[in-house]
Amino acid sequence: MKPTSLLKRSLYATTLVLLAGPLAAQELPGEGKNLKYARSDSLGANYVQDAIIIKALEEMGYDVDLSTISVAAFFQAAAQGDLHVSGDINMPQRAPAYEQVKDDVALVGEGTIIGGGTNGFVIDKATSEEHDITNVEQLKDPELAALFDTDGDGTANLVNCDPGWSCGDVVDFQLEEFGLGDTVESVRAKYEPLMGEVFTRAARGEPVFYYTWSPSWITDALVPGKDVVWLPIPYGALPEGVTAQGGHEVSGIEGCAGGQDPCRMVTGSWNWMIAANRDFLSENPAAEKLLETVRWPAETWSTWEGALNEGNSDRDIEKIAQTWIDENTDTFEGWIKEASAAGQ
Known part of the structure; x- marks a missing residue:
């Protein structure tokens, strides 16, 4: 082969590499x-x-570091640029904390539960029907409240959220607002072990009283309308800075006490929101587009919650996630393609 041919081929190959890089x-x-x-x-x-x-x-090329941290700590770290993204911001409960960092942290998208979720007070269905309890305000009656006494002091024990969770602050506010401070004790400790005790009492046929949300692993284990009922609030009331954008009354709630429809819930609808550092978003339009796009139906969330009841280790979580990706490849790849195009 002539030297000139070799040179031409070499130049052609180099050109291809240079063109392929961008x-x-x-x-x-x-x-x-x-x-x-x-x-x-x-x-x-x-x-x-x-x-x-x-x-x-990661499919889009990002090297992702994952940490587990409270939402309050995330807000502060994200505002300083030490963390970039979280998908675990429950709104409207976190609205007051978000207001403190909104200049540096943005909420992205419309919420990752299509149509949103619900949250509220729950009691076992048997006690609701036997004593005609259809509103949480009825527990101002000491005799009714004592039905849910688990420590022998004569007052109802309400399993509430972890001490650092904003949902617990909303619940505590409503207990005072509805005049339940003397008859209902808000129990705030690690939520999962407390709910384990609730499951045990429910399995024994004993009364239970707790706060929870849906979709969740709780409503998968104790099913509203079958095992338990949602207990409506008497009227809308929320702490300063927290708003029920669509109102407290939610139609079509399965298992509302007494068959009420709509059912007046603690915050009405709620959702998981994605929050991200504003500087990061401005520098990463592809990531922002992805975060704006990802959403799942409530039924999918319920399926995941049910799977987590069978196992919730990091390996289990990865398996559940990969199963969804494998069964929804077109959707997953479509998200990536659309997001990547936004970054070009």
Whole structure:
């Protein structure tokens, strides 16, 4: 072969490499970038959501570091740029805390539960029907409240959220607002062990009283309308800075006490929101597009919660996430394609 031919081929190959470089970079908008992702310290289907989002970000080239941290701590770290993204911001409960950092942290998208979820007070169905308890305000009656006494002091014991969770602050506010301070004790400790005790009492046929949300692993284990009922509040009332944007009354709630429809819930509808550092978003339009796009039907969240009841280790969570990806490849790849295009 002539030397000139070798030279031409070499130049042609070099040209292809140079041309391919920018194209490859466009295909992977996160190439060479580190993304610090935080999940909350509250285990649930939100962990499955996070695993799917992280897999999508990695497919887009991002090197993702995952940490587990309280929402309050995330807000502060994200405002300072030490963390970038979290998908575990429950709104409207976290609205007061978000207001403190909104100049540096943005809420992205419309919420990752399509149509939103619900939350409220819950009692066992048998006690509700036997004593005609259809509103939480009725527990101002000491005799009715004593039905849910678990420590022998004559007052109802309400299993509430962890001490650091904003949902517990909303519940405590409403207990005082509705005049329940003398007959209902708010029990705030680690939620999962407390709910384990609730499950044990329910299995024995004893009365139970707790706060929870749906979709969740709780409503998968104790099913509203079958095992328990949602106990409506007497009227809308929330702490300063927390608003029920669509109102407290939610139609079509399965298992509302007394068959009420609509059912007046603690905050009305709620949702998991994605929050991210504003500077990160401005520098990463592809990631922002992905975070705006990802959403799942409530039925999918319920399926994940049911799977978590069978096992909730990190390996289990990864398996649940991968199963969803495998069964919804077109959706998953479509998200990545659309997001990557936004970064070009």
